[in-house]
Amino acid sequence: MMVEIILSLVAATCYGIAASIQKYSMKTMKKFSVRKLIKNKNWLLSILVTFIGVVAQLFALKNLPLSTFQPFFGITLMIPVVVGALVFREKLKVIEWTAVLMIVAGILLVLVY
Amino acid sequence: MDSSVNDSCRNITGIGLLNSIVGGLLMGISAYALKTGLASSFLALDASIILLILNPLILLAAILALAGFFLLQMAMHKCPISVVTPVSSGLGMVLPIIIAYFLLGEVVVFGKGVGIVLILIGIAVLGRKE
Numbered sequence: 001m002m003v004e005i006i007l008s009l010v011a012a013t014c015y016g017i018a019a020s021i022q023k024y025s026m027k028t029m030k031k032f033s034v035r036k037l038i039k040n041k042n043w044l045l046s047i048l049v050t051f052i053g054v055v056a057q058l059f060a061l062k063n064l065p066l067s068t069f070q071p072f073f074g075i076t077l078m079i080p081v082v083v084g085a086l087v088f089r090e091k092l093k094v095i096e097w098t099a100v101l102m103i104v105a106g107i108l109l110v111l112v113y
Numbered sequence: 114m115d116s117s118v119n120d121s122c123r124n125i126t127g128i129g130l131l132n133s134i135v136g137g138l139l140m141g142i143s144a145y146a147l148k149t150g151l152a153s154s155f156l157a158l159d160a161s162i163i164l165l166i167l168n169p170l171i172l173l174a175a176i177l178a179l180a181g182f183f184l185l186q187m188a189m190h191k192c193p194i195s196v197v198t199p200v201s202s203g204l205g206m207v208l209p210i211i212i213a214y215f216l217l218g219e220v221v222v223f224g225k226g227v228g229i230v231l232i233l234i235g236i237a238v239l240g241r242k243e
Contacts (some may be wrong), residue, residue, distance in 0.1 A: 021193040022186065032190040077202055084195030092193060094238060103199040103235035109228030110206050
C-alpha cells in the first residue's frame with residue numbers, strides 16, 4: 001500500500017512538472033508549430049516525464065482504488081499554478097486569480113467527494 | 114527567465130481560453146470513453162496493449178486524448194499556465210460526471226455538486242473578460 005501511495009505521488013508530481021516544462025518550452029516559440037515542438041528538447045523531456053508518470057500511475061492503480069489515487073491529482077493541478085505565479089511571474093488580475101482559485105477549490109471538492 | 118519572446122504570461126487571450134476549454138472537454142470525453150471501454154470489455158489494465166488498442170472505445174479515447182493534448186499545447190502557447198491547467202482539468206473532470214449523471218443516472222453528492230458549480234463559475238469569470 002505504501003509503495004502504491006508513493007507511486008501515486010510520483011505520478012501526480014510528474015504530470016505537474018511535465019505541464020510546467022511544456023509551458024517553459026513554449027516561451028521561446030513565437031508561433032505555435034507541432035514540428036517545432038517535436039524538435040524542442042525541453043518539450044521532449046516533458047513527454048518523457050509524462051511517460052514516467054503514466055507508468056507510475058499504472059503500477060499504482062494495480063493495487064490502489066481510483067478513489068484513493070484521485071486526491072493526489074490535486075498536486076498535478078497545484079504545481080503549474082504555483083510555477084506560473086512564482087517562476088513565470090504570470091500577472092493575472094485579482095478577479096482572474098479569484099476565478100483560478102475557485103476552479104482549484106472546485107476540483108479539490110470533486111476529488112475529495 | 115526571458116519573457117520577451119511572447120506575452121502569454123500576461124494576457125488571457127480568447128483563442129487560448131477556447132483551446133483550454135475544448136481541450137479539456139476532449140480530455141473529459143476521452144476519460145469517459147476509456148472508462149466505458151474498460152468496463153464494457155473483458156479487458157483489464159493488465160491485458161495486453163494490442164488487445165486494448167483493438168477496443169474501438171479505447172481507440173476513440175486515445176484519439177480524443179491526443180487531440181485534446183495538442184489543443185492544450187496551443188492553449189499554453191497563448192495563455193498563462195495558471196489559467197490553462199485549472200480550466201482544462203476542471204472541465205475534463207466535470208464533463209464525465211455530468212455525462213454519467215444524465216446518461217447513466219449516477220448520483221452526484223452535494224459536495225461534488227458544489228465543486229462543479231465552483232469550477233463552472235470560475236471558468237465563466239475567466240471567459241467574461243473576453
